[in-house]
Amino acid sequence: MAVPDTVAARRRATTAPPTVTAGTRRRPSRRDAAYWLYLVPGAILFLLVIGGPLVYTGYLSLTRWSGVGDPTFIGLDNYRDLLHDDVFWTSFKNTLAMIVAMVLLPTLIGLVLAAVLFDTIGRRFRPRTAAALRAAFYLPQVLPVVVAGIVWGWILRPDGAFNGLLDSVGLGSLRHDWLGDPDTALPVVMAVMIWVQLGYPVVVFMAALERIDPELYEAAEIDGAGWWRRFRAITLPQIRPETFVVGLTCTIAAMKVFGPIYALTRGGPENATNVPSYFAYYTFFKKLHVGYGSAISMVLTLIIVVVSVLFIRAQNRAERRDGGL
Amino acid sequence: MAATLTPTAATRRAPDRHHRGVARWIVLALVTAAALAMLVPFAFMLLNAFKSPGDYSTNGPLSWPSEFYTKGLRTYWEQVDFPLKLWNSVLIAGSVAVLAVLVSLLNAYALGVGRVRGRLWIIGLFLLANMIPQESLIYPLYHLAKEAGLYNTRLAVIIIFTVIQSAFGTYLLASVLGTFPRTLLEAAALDGAGKWRILWRVVLPNLRPTLSVLLVFFFIWTWNEFLIPLVMLIDNQTQTVPVALASLQGDRLMDAPTTNAGALLSLVPAILFFLIFQRTLARGITAGADK
Numbered sequence A: 001m002a003v004p005d006t007v008a009a010r011r012r013a014t015t016a017p018p019t020v021t022a023g024t025r026r027r028p029s030r031r032d033a034a035y036w037l038y039l040v041p042g043a044i045l046f047l048l049v050i051g052g053p054l055v056y057t058g059y060l061s062l063t064r065w066s067g068v069g070d071p072t073f074i075g076l077d078n079y080r081d082l083l084h085d086d087v088f089w090t091s092f093k094n095t096l097a098m099i100v101a102m103v104l105l106p107t108l109i110g111l112v113l114a115a116v117l118f119d120t121i122g123r124r125f126r127p128r129t130a131a132a133l134r135a136a137f138y139l140p141q142v143l144p145v146v147v148a149g150i151v152w153g154w155i156l157r158p159d160g161a162f163n164g165l166l167d168s169v170g171l172g173s174l175r176h177d178w179l180g181d182p183d184t185a186l187p188v189v190m191a192v193m194i195w196v197q198l199g200y201p202v203v204v205f206m207a208a209l210e211r212i213d214p215e216l217y218e219a220a221e222i223d224g225a226g227w228w229r230r231f232r233a234i235t236l237p238q239i240r241p242e243t244f245v246v247g248l249t250c251t252i253a254a255m256k257v258f259g260p261i262y263a264l265t266r267g268g269p270e271n272a273t274n275v276p277s278y279f280a281y282y283t284f285f286k287k288l289h290v291g292y293g294s295a296i297s298m299v300l301t302l303i304i305v306v307v308s309v310l311f312i313r314a315q316n317r318a319e320r321r322d323g324g325l
Numbered sequence B: 001m002a003a004t005l006t007p008t009a010a011t012r013r014a015p016d017r018h019h020r021g022v023a024r025w026i027v028l029a030l031v032t033a034a035a036l037a038m039l040v041p042f043a044f045m046l047l048n049a050f051k052s053p054g055d056y057s058t059n060g061p062l063s064w065p066s067e068f069y070t071k072g073l074r075t076y077w078e079q080v081d082f083p084l085k086l087w088n089s090v091l092i093a094g095s096v097a098v099l100a101v102l103v104s105l106l107n108a109y110a111l112g113v114g115r116v117r118g119r120l121w122i123i124g125l126f127l128l129a130n131m132i133p134q135e136s137l138i139y140p141l142y143h144l145a146k147e148a149g150l151y152n153t154r155l156a157v158i159i160i161f162t163v164i165q166s167a168f169g170t171y172l173l174a175s176v177l178g179t180f181p182r183t184l185l186e187a188a189a190l191d192g193a194g195k196w197r198i199l200w201r202v203v204l205p206n207l208r209p210t211l212s213v214l215l216v217f218f219f220i221w222t223w224n225e226f227l228i229p230l231v232m233l234i235d236n237q238t239q240t241v242p243v244a245l246a247s248l249q250g251d252r253l254m255d256a257p258t259t260n261a262g263a264l265l266s267l268v269p270a271i272l273f274f275l276i277f278q279r280t281l282a283r284g285i286t287a288g289a290d291k
Helices: A003-015 A018-024 A026-061 A077-083 A088-125 A127-143 A145-155 A161-167 A182-197 A199-211 A214-223 A227-238 A240-256 A259-264 A276-285 A291-324 B001-050 B053-058 B073-081 B081-113 B119-129 B135-147 B154-177 B182-190 B193-225 B228-234 B241-248 B256-290
Strands: none
Touching: A018 B053, A026 A291, A026 B081, A026 B119, A026 B135, A026 B154, A026 B193, A077 A291, A088 A127, A088 A182, A088 A227, A088 A240, A088 A276, A088 B001, A088 B154, A127 A182, A127 A199, A127 A276, A127 B001, A127 B073, A127 B256, A145 A161, A145 A259, A145 A291, A145 B081, A145 B241, A145 B256, A182 A199, A182 A240, A182 A259, A199 A227, A199 A240, A199 B182, A214 A227, A214 B073, A240 B228, A259 A276, A276 B135, A291 B119, A291 B135, B001 B256, B053 B256, B073 B081, B073 B256, B081 B119, B081 B193, B081 B241, B081 B256, B135 B154, B135 B182, B154 B193, B154 B228, B182 B193, B193 B241, B193 B256, B228 B241, B241 B256
16 A cells, blocks of 8 residues: 555656645645535534524524414513513522532542542552542443432432431431422432532542652652642642633533433422523423523523633633743 | 751651551541442442332332342333333434544544634634533424424434534544644655545544544433433434433332332443443543643
8 A cells, every 4th residue: 555655646746846845835725725625514514503503592582482383573571581580590599509519519529539549549559449439439420310310319209218218327307308398409409419420520630640740749748748738739739720621611511400400300399409401491391481491591501601711711811820930 | 948847757757657557547448438428329229129119118218129029120121112212322322423523523624634714713613512501402403303304303313412522522633633743644645645535544543542532422421411312302212211211200100119120221331331431431531631
């Protein structure tokens, strides 16, 4: 195969020498045109499945429509209604709870767990032990979250395993309909989300720790720095890029969370666990208020984009500051 | 600080070491307990998947099954036609993985190697597509699918997820290909290879590890997807494994042992992927985090 290749190359080199010499500077602009062809399938699919539908949802958010017949244009009425809709405000307040349960707490716990697994267990025991423990934390991340949600839903039912567990340890007086009571449903859903999410930061941070030069730790140890001092002075600053990635991806996931809510509570009881994406789904397909559901989706989309841009900007600023030092 | 601390640290080292010898076992015990706590829900599920409904209602969720009862598993298997659900999931996730990698590769070739004009904006657009919630696409997609006669078909879900996954793939691969060694490309061009040939003969072989990671991720992500399959696939012939379980949730036929048996069956494939691809997954998560 190599022989015809070189022959062809030589032939081209002799027939068209100018491209090699004179063409070097002009090459980029000539390349442009042909490479566009490779974007064609992707671009068509993108417009069909993402671009078009997104714009159409934007248009629908300005209409009243039940899904049949023609949409009626009503301007910004849907958005005005949203401002006075208690469910809408509750759902966004619950998004904050989801950010606590899916970003803040998993990142903090994950940081400590990863450091302990890497430092204490990976080094002072066998690395295999650390890998096995890591797998246990990561397992919920690879499962269909809806299926995990259904198992949890059963565990937390009045006749489920959690109440059974309380009984068996003599705390039967605490038996409760955990997901059926508006006061306990949200904290319990948050606890399940921590369980779902925890493995991701653990795995990412453990990989990040492998990157750090062990000499930094050795030097600090010789200087007499304890575990906590080394964690704060070396580990945290060194893995900041990964912390940003985990923070951003988990924040986006928290704002979009749908499956676990669907499986655990369907937003109930009394909207205590409703979130924007479930609220939108319900408005689209159960209440058939397509325009209103579109408005909810557009607000959610806008918030996610703004938060992401702020996040990325903050990261860039932090990187620049580090570079300056 | 280093200079003043060194002597004291040296003398304090010995007890510190000794202390750590005990402490490390305590740490190991604590972390192991936490890891086991993560697995408790699976233990509950296993315990109750092999229990008869009568056993469950008299002895509760924590008792050891009085007999090895597999009828719950069989009931669920037959009731939802589980092999068909498995096939639907494999077909959808498999097609999406292959097609999305292909589309990502083509896009990224134009953006990363071709450096077409305005590529930063295009990459930004793909990044944006990753962020937006599926709710902001779902109704038009649902409507469009109905108009096109693709509603309740696996093809509709395959097309949609090919695009959604390739948005991420394009973003990732474009930056990987941005750093692709120019000398390799130029050497191939000098040998007379056209762009098409360079893509398949030079770029693809060099990218194979990254592409295989993407393939695995797309497969698992699509397998676990819920909202779009829930909306698009409404009957027994087309539903995926997670949707089948969720649509039976709350059904009167689904007593606690059957629910657990169904959940167990639905989790087995995912756990198998996890065991098979564990190393790929670990590599992929790291690659994703670097970006």
